[in-house]
Amino acid sequence: MTLRWRAAAEAAGLVSPDGSTRPTIFAEMTALALRTGAANLGQGFPDADGPQWIREAAVRAIREGANQYAPGRGIPELRSAVAEHQRRHYGLDPDPEREVLVTAGATEGIAAAVLALTGPGDEVVTLEPFYDSYAAVIAMAGATHVTVPLVADAGGFRVDAAALESAVGPRTRLILVNSPHNPTGTVLSPEELGAIASAARRVDAVVVTDEVYEHLTFDGLSHTPLATLPGMAERTLSVSSAGKTFSLTGWKIGWVTGPADLIEAVLAVKQFLTYTGGAPFQPAIARALLEGGRDIAELRDSLAERRDLLLDGLRAAGFDAVSPGGTYFVCADASPFLTPEAPHGAAFARALPERSGVACVPVSAFCREGSRAATALSSWVRFTFVKDEQTLRTAIERLAAPGRR
Numbered sequence: 001m002t003l004r005w006r007a008a009a010e011a012a013g014l015v016s017p018d019g020s021t022r023p024t025i026f027a028e029m030t031a032l033a034l035r036t037g038a039a040n041l042g043q044g045f046p047d048a049d050g051p052q053w054i055r056e057a058a059v060r061a062i063r064e065g066a067n068q069y070a071p072g073r074g075i076p077e078l079r080s081a082v083a084e085h086q087r088r089h090y091g092l093d094p095d096p097e098r099e100v101l102v103t104a105g106a107t108e109g110i111a112a113a114v115l116a117l118t119g120p121g122d123e124v125v126t127l128e129p130f131y132d133s134y135a136a137v138i139a140m141a142g143a144t145h146v147t148v149p150l151v152a153d154a155g156g157f158r159v160d161a162a163a164l165e166s167a168v169g170p171r172t173r174l175i176l177v178n179s180p181h182n183p184t185g186t187v188l189s190p191e192e193l194g195a196i197a198s199a200a201r202r203v204d205a206v207v208v209t210d211e212v213y214e215h216l217t218f219d220g221l222s223h224t225p226l227a228t229l230p231g232m233a234e235r236t237l238s239v240s241s242a243g244k245t246f247s248l249t250g251w252k253i254g255w256v257t258g259p260a261d262l263i264e265a266v267l268a269v270k271q272f273l274t275y276t277g278g279a280p281f282q283p284a285i286a287r288a289l290l291e292g293g294r295d296i297a298e299l300r301d302s303l304a305e306r307r308d309l310l311l312d313g314l315r316a317a318g319f320d321a322v323s324p325g326g327t328y329f330v331c332a333d334a335s336p337f338l339t340p341e342a343p344h345g346a347a348f349a350r351a352l353p354e355r356s357g358v359a360c361v362p363v364s365a366f367c368r369e370g371s372r373a374a375t376a377l378s379s380w381v382r383f384t385f386v387k388d389e390q391t392l393r394t395a396i397e398r399l400a401a402p403g404r405r
């Protein structure tokens with residue numbers, strides 16, 4: 001098999017030296033959890049489906065005939081609901097006709113934006129660790145991936161401001177920012193957002209934001225879209241999706257909002273990736289965005305409780321765990337448990353299902369091999385708390401059990 005983007009894919013660690021596609025660490029850990037009966041706190045998908053009324057709305061849409069291609073930009077009701085959502089939560093006011101695009105999840109929105117706006121010779125800056133699709137799509141575009149490490153300190157994982165300044169330069173075409181951040185749970189502070197915005201303005205770069213956890217923040221923290229900062233609306237594509245907000249990750253309904261010319265560029269690629277998708281899910285998500293405020297608040301509150309449960313359990317078991325301001329995830333330093341047989345986070349994560357009956361994923365899976373972040377975080381692992389309370393309690397008891405480790 002020859003991959004047209006083979007060299008870039010190899011450089012990004014996406015294919016094995018024999019050319020085969022690497023199974024993602026998430027699939028590998030889930031398979032291992034199944035085989036060993038481990039409590040699976042590895043892959044971050046909810047084990048309870050989203051609200052019944054939203055699911056019924058999709059069933060009804062199928063019965064009522066929403067079964068053929070939806071318009072390429074998405075159905076008008078959903079585009080209006082997305083625009084209304086941006087207005088209500090953030091004071092942004094995208095035109096549903098020209099400044100909103102529905103995509104096959106946030107993943108397609110991000111991929112289409114990167115493919116549309118970057119190519120060989122361009123640099124794309126992301127935080128590191130980063131969501132795994134970023135490196136893949138930057139490689140597909142033939143662009144160069146430049147990263148800015150998030151550094152663990154007393155205040156959690158924070159952006160290295162000096163590294164940001166030096167990473168963003170004349171070749172930077174696009175800055176791809178994820179907040180609330182997977183895997184660290186960091187919600188970028190006003191200072192960090194300001195520094196990213198000023199770097200983008202300095203070199204006239206476009207910013208693409210991955211805001212899929214926008215509503216899942218805790219401790220009174222709230223999410224601020226970069227598009228709301230001075231001088232940013234005209235250069236920012238904001239990407240989000242219904243998957244995480246409504247616990248419907250299998251529906252793959254996402255959206256991009258931003259200036260009409262940038263949306264047009266994303267559409268030019270998106271129309272030849274999927275053209276359109278999820279016709280019966282689109283009207284259901286339109287209603288969810290307009291009427292699902294209470295469901296979102298309930299999910300956020302319940303996630304905050306589950307975060308506390310997991311965090312306390314991990315700390316009681318001896319991990320140095322960082323409290324996340326948002327998302328589905330807690331990162332923990334497994335240093336106290338490393339052994340000659342399992343000398344780093346990746347080996348620890350591979351051994352943990354057998355050893356303790358719990359699955360997690362190594363943070364190095366979100367890093368580039370040999371990078372500064374990969375080195376600094378080599379002993380760290382990520383656990384998800386988007387699981388039912390019983391699963392979390394089982395995992396905590398197993399991690400605390402003496403002798404099993």
Ligand SMILES: *Cc1c(COP(=O)(O)O)cnc(C)c1O
Nearest residue numbers: 105106107131182210241243254
């Ligand atoms: C889950 C996730 C996505 C994928 O969103 P979809 O809408 O399912 O495509 C994108 N970015 C981050 C950071 C995620 O955690």
